[in-house]
Amino acid sequence: LRTNKQTNERKGGGGGRMESLEAVVANTLALSSTFDDLSHLSSLLKQSEDLLVRNLDKLGDVLGALDAGRHSLACLHILDVLSSRVPVGSPDSGEVICRISSFINDCSADQIRLAPELFASVCHKLKDFVMTAGNLPIKAILPLQTAIRKIQPTPEHFTPQHADFTLVCLLSKCYNAALPILDTDIFEVDPKKTALTPRDFLLYCYYGGTVYIGLKRFNKALQLFHHAITAPSTVLNAITIAAYKKFVLVSLIVNGQLAQFPKYTPSIVQRSLKTQSQAYVNMGNAYATRNVEEVQRCITSHHEGFNNDRNLGLAKQVVASLYKRNIQRLTQTYLTLSLQDIADTVKLEGPRDAEMHVLRMIEDGEIFATINQKDGMVRFHEDSEQYNTMEMAERLDGEIHSMMKLAGKLTAVDEQISCDRAYLGRMSMRDGRHGRYADPDDFDHVGAQRILDPQ
Amino acid sequence: MRLEPALVHATVSKQGLDPAYRNCAILTVDSTDQQSDSRNPCKWDLAPGHAGGVKPPDWPYGVHILGHVINHDLNSARFLWKRIPTNIKQSNQELAAVWAIVQKMWLRNRAQCHEAIRGFPWSPILQPVIAAVAEDYRESMYKLLCTAYSTISLADAAAFLGLPECDTVNLMVSRGCSIDPATKMLTVRARPTVTDQKTNMGHLQKLTEYVFHLEH
Numbered sequence: 001l002r003t004n005k006q007t008n009e010r011k012g013g014g015g016g017r018m019e020s021l022e023a024v025v026a027n028t029l030a031l032s033s034t035f036d037d038l039s040h041l042s043s044l045l046k047q048s049e050d051l052l053v054r055n056l057d058k059l060g061d062v063l064g065a066l067d068a069g070r071h072s073l074a075c076l077h078i079l080d081v082l083s084s085r086v087p088v089g090s091p092d093s094g095e096v097i098c099r100i101s102s103f104i105n106d107c108s109a110d111q112i113r114l115a116p117e118l119f120a121s122v123c124h125k126l127k128d129f130v131m132t133a134g135n136l137p138i139k140a141i142l143p144l145q146t147a148i149r150k151i152q153p154t155p156e157h158f159t160p161q162h163a164d165f166t167l168v169c170l171l172s173k174c175y176n177a178a179l180p181i182l183d184t185d186i187f188e189v190d191p192k193k194t195a196l197t198p199r200d201f202l203l204y205c206y207y208g209g210t211v212y213i214g215l216k217r218f219n220k221a222l223q224l225f226h227h228a229i230t231a232p233s234t235v236l237n238a239i240t241i242a243a244y245k246k247f248v249l250v251s252l253i254v255n256g257q258l259a260q261f262p263k264y265t266p267s268i269v270q271r272s273l274k275t276q277s278q279a280y281v282n283m284g285n286a287y288a289t290r291n292v293e294e295v296q297r298c299i300t301s302h303h304e305g306f307n308n309d310r311n312l313g314l315a316k317q318v319v320a321s322l323y324k325r326n327i328q329r330l331t332q333t334y335l336t337l338s339l340q341d342i343a344d345t346v347k348l349e350g351p352r353d354a355e356m357h358v359l360r361m362i363e364d365g366e367i368f369a370t371i372n373q374k375d376g377m378v379r380f381h382e383d384s385e386q387y388n389t390m391e392m393a394e395r396l397d398g399e400i401h402s403m404m405k406l407a408g409k410l411t412a413v414d415e416q417i418s419c420d421r422a423y424l425g426r427m428s429m430r431d432g433r434h435g436r437y438a439d440p441d442d443f444d445h446v447g448a449q450r451i452l453d454p455q
Numbered sequence: 456m457r458l459e460p461a462l463v464h465a466t467v468s469k470q471g472l473d474p475a476y477r478n479c480a481i482l483t484v485d486s487t488d489q490q491s492d493s494r495n496p497c498k499w500d501l502a503p504g505h506a507g508g509v510k511p512p513d514w515p516y517g518v519h520i521l522g523h524v525i526n527h528d529l530n531s532a533r534f535l536w537k538r539i540p541t542n543i544k545q546s547n548q549e550l551a552a553v554w555a556i557v558q559k560m561w562l563r564n565r566a567q568c569h570e571a572i573r574g575f576p577w578s579p580i581l582q583p584v585i586a587a588v589a590e591d592y593r594e595s596m597y598k599l600l601c602t603a604y605s606t607i608s609l610a611d612a613a614a615f616l617g618l619p620e621c622d623t624v625n626l627m628v629s630r631g632c633s634i635d636p637a638t639k640m641l642t643v644r645a646r647p648t649v650t651d652q653k654t655n656m657g658h659l660q661k662l663t664e665y666v667f668h669l670e671h
Contacts, residue, residue: 136509138538142501173534176497215530360563362603374606374640397661404668 018048021055021062028066028074032111038073042114045077052081068103072111075103080118083125093129100126101143109150116151116195120160123147127164131171138172141165148181151194156187160200166207175214182208182220187409202228202239209246213314218254225250229273230265240269241276242309248280249314253321258284279305283318290329292322292347323348324361331367331380339376351376496522497531516543517553521584524557525591532557549578556588565596569617593617597626601643609639 018024024045031041052059059082068075079100086092100122112119123144130140144165151159162181169178189196205228212221228243251258258281261270274281279302286298299306299315306312326346330337339351339358348354358378361367368381385392417423499519510516516539523532536544536554544550552575559568572589596615600607607615613623624634624641631644 138501139509173537174500175534176531177501214534356563359599359603363563363599369603370605371603371607372605373608373611374638379605393658400665404664407668 018044018051021051021058024048024051024074025062025065028071032071032073038111038114041073045074048077049081052078053085056081056085063099068106069108072103072107073114075107076112076115076118076122079103079122080125083122083129088128089132093132093135097126097129097135097139100129101139104143104147104150107150112151113153113193116193119147119151120195123161123164127168130168136172137168138174140168141172141174141177144168145177145181153190153193154188155184157194158186158189158196158201158204159194160196163200163203163207166204166211170207170211170214175211178208178211179215182211198231198233199239202231202237202243205231206239206243206246209243209250213246213250218250222247222250222254229269230262233266234268236268236272236276241273244273245277245280245309245311246314248277248284249311249318252284252287252318256321256325257288283315287318287322290322290326292319292326295319295322323357324366327357327361328367331369334380336377336379339371339378342378496526497528500531500535512543515580516547517550517581518584520550520553520557521581521588524560524588525584527595529557529561533561549575549581552577553581560592566614566617568592573617589617597630601645604643606640606642609634609641612641 018027027041027044031037031044055062059078063075063078063082066075066078083096083100086096104123104126126140126143129135130137144161148159148161148165149155151161165181166178169175189201191197205224209221209224209228212218212224225243225247228240229247231240233240248258279298282302283295283298286294296319299312299319303312306315323346327342330342330345339354342358343349343351343354346354346357348357355371355373358367358369358371362369362371368383370379370381371377372379387396496519499522516535520532520535523529523535536557539550544554552571556568556571559565559571569589569592572585572592577585593616596617600612600615609620609623612627613620616623616626618626627641627643628634633642633644634640635642
């Protein structure tokens with residue numbers, strides 16, 4: 001280890017390049033304690049990438065000499081070089097997966113936050129490696145979840161690892177494992193701290209929506225696909241198109257119709273999306289007729305398209321939802337109805353089939369009815385929920401609390417924007433046109449005071 | 456309803472697993488999760504944590520799947536089945552029988568589900584778990600019957616409950632239903648709903664908070 005004198009000499013030398021692996025190790029051991037040291041180390045390491053690439057075969061030993069917890073920054077640089085140079089399908093990939101997983105488990109969160117783009121690159125590599133044949137995606141679930149928690153400044157921040165994590169859960173069919181991350185609402189997006197890109201966000205929305213579809217939580221799936229479609233953009237991309245296709249089918253299941261694009265949808269999306277997914281628009285139109293045979297015909301004619309998009313299962317769920325919707329509409333008109341009439345109206349095969357459908361809906365809580373087999377009749381009821389039980393009170397309480405939290409956040413964001421220079425500048429220009437304030441500079445102090453002062 | 460830990464422990468330890476894996480079925484595997492409940496079968500999906508979720512060859516998949524079933528989480532049971540390696544699925548007949556139960560439940564084929572539960576010579580390890588599943592299923596089918604039907608034929612009720620007709624009659628009559636022997640129709644008595652209304656000072660505090668929030 002270096003003595004203090006030599007460390008100071010090296011520090012005094014400025015941000016020079018390191019010439020050998022030994023220098024890398026020595027600097028790492030010396031400069032890994034305080035924040036200033038780490039920043040210095042970070043700049044040294046950034047300039048040493050060629051050195052690391054040249055010594056590729058010795059990097060494994062260097063990693064062994066360092067401790068992932070105390071020297072996370074250096075290990076990160078080395079791992080990044082190591083994992084980029086190993087081909088994805090090679091026999092060494094198993095070892096690389098192990099190295100990256102144990103690094104993520106042991107590394108120090110403070111150190112890796114100094115190089116978020118490298119951390120993102122290493123996590124992407126982990127995802128690429130586990131996706132190849134012979135490796136199991138399930139291995140990456142816990143490491144990537146740990147990675148998300150370590151790089152996030154707060155649990156409400158979005159990170160590039162969110163997309164990789166959701167993909168790995170999807171591929172390994174551990175949908176429940178994705179829920180702790182998916183169910184946490186995201187409020188903060190900070191590219192500087194997390195090195196995220198728009199592509200990460202779109203992928204997260206698409207994969208997350210697909211996980212929710214698998215868990216049959218169609219409302220949440222709809223929200224995520226909605227984010228993907230309305231994300232600001234100037235060109236159409238494949239992720240948005242794929243998300244839109246699923247969005248259409250899930251909209252039909254949840255709402256029974258395809259809503260108009262909201263005002264804040266980017267114009268390129270509004271103009272071109274429907275032409276890219278004609279089969280799905282046709283589904284929407286067929287569903288609107290409430291005729292099951294129409295919808296079936298639509299599926300048959302676009303069978304190959306749905307199959308290629310892997311949406312055939314979802315399309316079949318759309319048909320099932322149409323039967324349910326048609327039966328639910330009957331409850332609005334009739335108090336009692338015979339099973340035969342239900343079968344005829346909804347185009348089912350017979351009263352027995354109708355009975356099975358109604359029973360299924362009762363079991364799932366989608367309808368309130370009792371079947372009278374003696375007379376072959378169904379009696380529809382109102383929702384018997386009185387909202388006076390302990391469970392309901394606790395549930396209401398939980399919902400109200402989360403609304404209060406959300407309102408608090410909204411107020412904070414509102415105040416923040418009110419003090420923002422760009423906003424105030426715009427306001428002043430708008431008023432300036434009406435001649436109220438001669439000089440925009442004057443406005444900064446006066447205007448801010450006005451907005452913050454309730455009078 | 457959670458699988459009782461004693462039951463799981465007994466089941467897993469009887470299989471003579473390696474101690475490391477024996478504990479996995481009971482211990483928390485994700486230490487970062489604040490709300491972990493080690494009796495929740497969803498936590499077993501990623502066990503053992505140190506091997507990255509990859510299961511050893513003697514992992515008790517039967518118990519794992521049935522854990523999800525008792526939790527009324529057929530989705531997780533289905534996905535678990537998709538994850539199990541094909542060679543294990545094909546070689547283990549008991550596992551295939553467990554999967555048959557899940558399939559029938561998923562397709563809501565009640566009579567066949569009861570048959571699948573009864574019709575296999577379960578190993579001593581799975582017997583208590585299967586018994587718990589059978590009891591739970593019969594109870595939930597009874598609740599469904601009472602909610603969904605005002606009158607039902609004896610044959611259908613027997614299929615629901617997986618009992619022969621005379622036992623069905625005895626069970627229903629003991630719970631307050633009546634039968635018309637001529638038409639073999641059971642008249643179901645609706646189950647009374649239980650409302651539990653205890654208020655305490657905590658509620659008063661919450662109401663105060665709501666009003667404060669609304670006023671500001």
